[in-house]
Amino acid sequence: MLETRIVDRIRKLAEDGPHNKQIITAIGDDCAILRPRVGEDLVFTTDFVLEGRHFTLDTHTAADIGHKALARSLSDLAAMGAEPVFCLVGLGIPAALGSSWINQFYKGLLKLANRLSITVAGGDLARFEKVITEVMCCGRVKRGKAILRSGAKPGHAIYVTGKLGGPAHTRWRRPLRPEPRIQAGLALRRLRVSSGMDLSDGLALDLHRLCLESKVSADLRSPLPVARGASLEDALHGGEDYELLFTAPTRARIPAAIDHVPITCIGVIKSGPPGSLRLDGRLLQPKGFDHFR
């Protein structure tokens, strides 16, 4: 099947999906066009989801991969407290995978896109030896109100959504379709949390990064919210949790759950050496999941 016809089919699938009114030209031109609204900031992120690193063709269906490709980027929008607007989808696939595979990939992606109201506005399609995806997501947030990594202050409490370490424990198996915490992110922005990020490389490494940006240190205390079957090691140093890590002044009223996702206080921000972490008083190395270790 020719690229032009494949793109036509993707375009039809996408046009049946959610349509954000700010997108005035989507698939079919050299660029997607967005008409911004006054009083809003736009946030942008892009993430690879790669065969052999984030999935295998044995464990993930085309639809699982489509879901995950979008979920990983959406998780970054959630971290900023942004509302999804549109995405661009890059997909490279081997010749052995035909147009029905591409169809299923987009169906998985669009099922999540529909649920979280994000328009598929364009992308790129290529032949490659392995399945590679990169999804760019754009979100919107009230001017100056995005949740940043850099706002944590000594004395602020540290929180996480959900349970940690499950994906590291189960590797490749479950959850095949991580759920981006968009609703939680929007609620946290309204609660005026002081900083936040998503957990993709393990609590220790990601908290270390947040502390570096905020020029603070962190004291964690047991028990951490560890997923069933997972170890403390999985929770601290596993990756792909896609939960939200955030901080808030002690006067903020953080609920016990948002949108059925539990929220746990796991420690407090300190004025120690930037990026240094302690767990129950003992130094904690931010080893986590580093692609380049």
Next chain:
Amino acid sequence: MLETRIVDRIRKLAEDGPHNKQIITAIGDDCAILRPRVGEDLVFTTDFVLEGRHFTLDTHTAADIGHKALARSLSDLAAMGAEPVFCLVGLGIPAALGSSWINQFYKGLLKLANRLSITVAGGDLARFEKVITEVMCCGRVKRGKAILRSGAKPGHAIYVTGKLGGPAHTRWRRPLRPEPRIQAGLALRRLRVSSGMDLSDGLALDLHRLCLESKVSADLRSPLPVARGASLEDALHGGEDYELLFTAPTRARIPAAIDHVPITCIGVIKSGPPGSLRLDGRLLQPKGFDHFR
């Protein structure tokens, strides 16, 4: 070297590069943040540049690849008549390539970014078996003034910038660093051309796509502006020219060159079957460069 330290180095390189004032948060958070201006539309595109498809490590240096990764996306901004604002850079590299390779890649990319004033505002970095890049570019254009594929009307003249077929003729060799036609695109927008796109898959296939979007046909006439050493076949069906294809009403005053790039009238838009092409009266098949043929 750890990912955190590599990202720190990229961040320093990027921060020495051009800084668009609309970008209020760049590398270092989960998302880049842009504060839009009133009266402007934003345009977005994303493109893969992949080892074995768009370059090889034998023929292209890391800096060549960095240049090309950005140039390919910028060419889409040029096609819309947009001014570059920012980009997000996805880079996957094998373990055999160290941090100095990444450094050189970014130096090549940032040399072009500096020249065309585009901020590197974020991206993603991953280990992978092959070198893979995907660059998302954002540009700005006066509200409602982007050059679209869909505006060509019967009687409008068809033009291209530059000479065609050179990259197809020389394959992998020259030009290793294609030049996106940003200045020409900005000038064409001011000249109120009726439609446009960039040439990445060969004149015949790309003109076919433009005609489909505009629901028109096209009559080309010899001689076409063929690059030295290239054949008519290269010019019609080769890829990677990264020149601009556009149409304009006959009353428009299209100059013979813009920014030292020659402009040639190559034919006229007709009201025939949408997407059909003729060259000197004979039907022309839009075979071109189709990844999925």
